[in-house]
Amino acid sequence: MMTLPACELASNPSTPPAQLQELANSPDATVRRQLAANPNTPVTVLWKLGVEFPQEVAQNPILPLCFLENPEFVMQMPMETLCSFSYLEAVPEFLQASLKQVNFGFKRIVAKQENLPPNLLAWLAEETDADLRFLVGKHANTSVQVLAKLAQDSDPLVRYIVGQNPVTPASILRQLAADEDGFVRWAIACNLNTPAATLAQLRDDADDYVREAIAKHPSLD
DSSP states (O other), X not given: OOOOOHHHHHHOTTSOHHHHHHHTTOSOHHHHHHHHHOTTSOHHXXXXXXXXXXXXXXXXXXXXXXXXXXXXXXXXXXXXXXXXXHTSSXXXXXXXXXXHHXXXXXXXXXXXXXXXXXXXXXXXXXXXXXXXXXXXHHOTTOOHXXXXXXXXXXXXXXXXXXXXXXXXXXXXXXXXXXXXXXXXXXXXXXXXXXXXXXXXXXXXXXXXXXXXXXXXXXXXX
């Protein structure tokens, strides 16, 4: 009996899932890539392959069906795979839809991951949950555009954390130095990256804590 080459087995949607799972350990990247595109490959295997081949897995026709069956299926996805998908130029609509369906608790777990791509953080910044926007405003990978938007957030705690973020640019720090909330201005007074000119504007702030922070700021020694 003739044995089909591994590449043919990996690309054939009629290959049994158990056999496809065995092929996932192949040292041949071509075999693994074809597995990533095969709709008969077990979903658990696809999640692992998604780190290496996010484009192929994202275009696998089985994933939209997974979303229809379970709108929150993204919660079963390893964080590393989710991040790999987020780096794609065109993130699948079903994945974006699934992210919108999951609960805020899961989204907060996502937002706390260190290696999140900026576009995933941008999605999370659109959420109605202020705690989630707070985590985005705190993240080191949040883009300048998103930080600028969060600097105008209705929640002062979100504006505060943007003011504390060491990656927040000077232009946004200057803007927040004029914030109506003293807690936000205190964050600017404590930020080591706040320009000296902005710090000087806060010397005579009405808030005692802001003035105290300014007096201790190393840039004004």
